[in-house]
Amino acid sequence: MIKFEAVTKKFGNLLALDDINLEIKQGEFTFLVGPSGAGKSTLLRLLTKEVTPTSGKILIGNTDITKISSGDIPKHRRKIGFVFQDFKLLDDRTVFENVALTLEVLERDDDEIKKQVEHVLKLVEIWDKRNLFPKQLSGGEAQRTAIARAIVGKPDVLLADEPTGDLDPKTAWGVIQLLNEINSWGTTILMATHNQEIVNTLKRRVVFLKNGKIFKDSAEGTYEIH
16 A cells, blocks of 8 residues: 655755654554654655655556646545644634535535535534534544544545644543544554553554664554654
């Protein structure tokens, strides 16, 4: 499903990723762990074409995304959901409108947008908050809105960059349970995190990055700080 072949990324003289070879199968839930600056966020940004590798190939399905044109990047991103630590919700739009925006970009008709947004907001249990603005939400409600926005277009892949980083433990677990349910549908999830407890409890695949390299890759691993 996702394959990195000898991928290196430099920002000037800074080596962010060094000869990464990694394959993630369809439907896997994989944690990316490691210290700050290890390359986790850079790896996720490569998948969305926010940045491009200095060398190497990145395949999603049968497509080498390093070769797609700038004009095709929006089409590529429609297949990927992205959840951020800081939510990145639009302050001047309600919860409903933030989630609907994804479907508007996909040029869905009004009836489908209304139906799908209602469905996904009920799924993440914030339908009753649909008319509120982001500043009126708790951190957990904002993150659930961000997840709803990321999945409403039914992406093949969901990327999450520290989605529980600013949440209290109870709320964080609620978010993780939601991601686990989404993964059970067959959605591939790649999540960067520093949260040892979550990683060690779920016992999913763990890819440990250190100094831009894959330090360890365990099928049902645990996360220990090295």
